[in-house]
Ligand SMILES: Nc1nc2c(ncn2[C@@H]2O[C@H](COP(=O)(O)OP(=O)(O)OP(=O)(O)O)[C@@H](O)[C@H]2O)c(=O)[nH]1
């Protein structure tokens with residue numbers, strides 16, 4: 166396999182998915198950008214624009230089947246058509262806004278998910294927890310990057326406060342503008358690895374990528390002055406290759422990050438709360454006044470803050486309702502495919518009956534001397 170592919174993140178796990186005789190006329194490529202109706206892919210040597218093949222298109226059952234930025238696909242180089250998406254090692258999604266319960270795919274096959282927050286007026290630790298919950302569901306390791314540390318005298322104090330609220334995810338305070346502490350991110354810049362940068366608009370995701378590239382490649386724009394909110398400058402998702410062979414995925418700032426309904430993320434983000442709940446006398450304790458409730462005790466003695474418990478309940482509740490909606494959607498798809506299966510069986514039976522009739526008629530004609 167071409168060594169340039171390894172720089173793009175290709176590895177044994179993807180290689181093993183290719184059955185050589187089945188895919189002899191295809192080559193692997195990584196999706197770097199998605200536009201309406203077409204995709205840009207990198208083959209290791211060059212960039213090509215490709216589309217979905219008709220067979221692929223017809224086989225799509227859910228939005229999860231569609232390729233997204235970071236995906237490895239098999240393409241037919243002659244026709245520039247995507248034939249298959251290889252199984253993903255991780256997938257960062259969010260719940261689509263509006264009434265549909267579809268997952269919106271944001272980035273695939275990422276090793277580290279940077280949750281970027283700006284140390285300006287828009288700084289909000291609860292938003293970081295929300296991103297963290299969703300990040301744990303992606304399968305990638307979350308890393309919290311507090312950008313714009315140049316704006317604060319005591320960025321380390323803010324970082325320490327956040328550390329008290331967050332478990333199992335490293336936190337770095339850096340500045341994309343002055344490059345202070347940027348070297349703390351070099352631990353993640355390993356050739357063949359992929360990092361996606363998520364976070365609200367204006368936190369400095371594109372600025373961080375430019376700082377890592379050492380040039381102003383991506384467009385950035387000053388935030389609104391009165392509240393430091395961003396102006397939604399980046400409008401598409403894009404995979405950028407650093408010289409050393411590290412892939413960075415720039416994501417547009419999101420207005421809202423709705424959770425996609427997997428309770429694991431909540432459990433991991435609030436593992437301290439769930440650990441306390443293990444001490445409740447009753448296994449099905451609702452923590453609303455039962456005797457021997459460890460949560461109530463922790464809230465009273467200050468071991469657990471009311472604020473943190475409230476945030477836990479909020480995200481858990483949000484996840485439960487989205488997972489119910491998600492299940493309904495999956496059931497609908499199943500019902501649809503069952504219908505198709507029934508139709509297929511019906512048509513098969515009709516064809517068999519028709520053939521039998523034809524055969525019987527032929528036999529009858531032969532016997533009758535026609
Ligand atoms: N002071 C300071 N400003 C920064 C830093 N990083 C980025 N900025 C500024 O923050 C503003 C927004 O930066 P962007 O990189 O465009 O933010 P973004 O997260 O990509 O925003 P969207 O593309 O809208 O999602 C720009 O004016 C940057 O110059 C930093 O470390 N310190």
Ligand SMILES: [Mg+2]
Pocket residue numbers: 370371372384385398399416417418
């Ligand atoms: Mg941007």
Ligand SMILES: [Zn+2]
Pocket residue numbers: 442445446450451452453455457458459460461
């Ligand atoms: Zn309890």
